[in-house]
Amino acid sequence: MSFLGSLFKKSQPEMVIGSPVSGKCVSVKEVNDPTFAEEIIGKGVAVIPSDGRVCAPADGEIMSVFPTGHAVALTTADGAEVLIHIGLDTVTMNGEGFDVKVKAGDKVKKGDLLVEFDLAKVKEKGFDPITPVLVCNGDAFASVEGKTGMQVQAGDTVIVLGK
């Protein structure tokens, strides 16, 4: 984190990450792709989306938006590196149906729209729209706890980070 970033960092009783999208939050182990299920990329949860609005899960800065728009990485104000991966194998859709609203370097507030995607099209093309939300630098925190098995609205807490 930059000097300015740490200067303006707000102290919070606990560090939480909200769901980027409304839907059903499940364990990442239920994702039908070993890259995610085996937590190769990071620990977290997965959301079965009920709509196509993907929002910032916390205040932070966009690190990267994959050119195809199906994956966004951001650093939260608490220093968590979060990867949001919209759907499985959606990289092969090559951006079709993905409308990206942000770019690397953008500062975002929790709830800001990051990507709007066409959920019906993802399903129609035969892709699983399940959206893993992963903390890629989980080692930087004492614990990464997912809150799963429930319906969520975008912004509802789905991951709690321990100091």
Add this chain to the structure above:
Amino acid sequence: MRQFSWRITDELGLHARPAGMLAKKAFELSSSVVIQYGTRMADAKQVVSLIMLEAEKDSSLMFTVEGKNEAEDAETLELFIREKL
């Protein structure tokens, strides 16, 4: 210090799956592994930094392996990449 280069063969570039596999393998090594792609650099053990390279098919990545076990680690990693990615 050991170096080798590798050209991405995956149609989709270095997306989440290959990046995840590469980071997992690199993490097992005691050496540091830095990847250079044009002017961008990534720590091979950090999956987000790999995805952030946004490296596309046919682009060339330069791997720099450093540490006590660098000779063995570079060989292990290069073999893994050529066989699995």
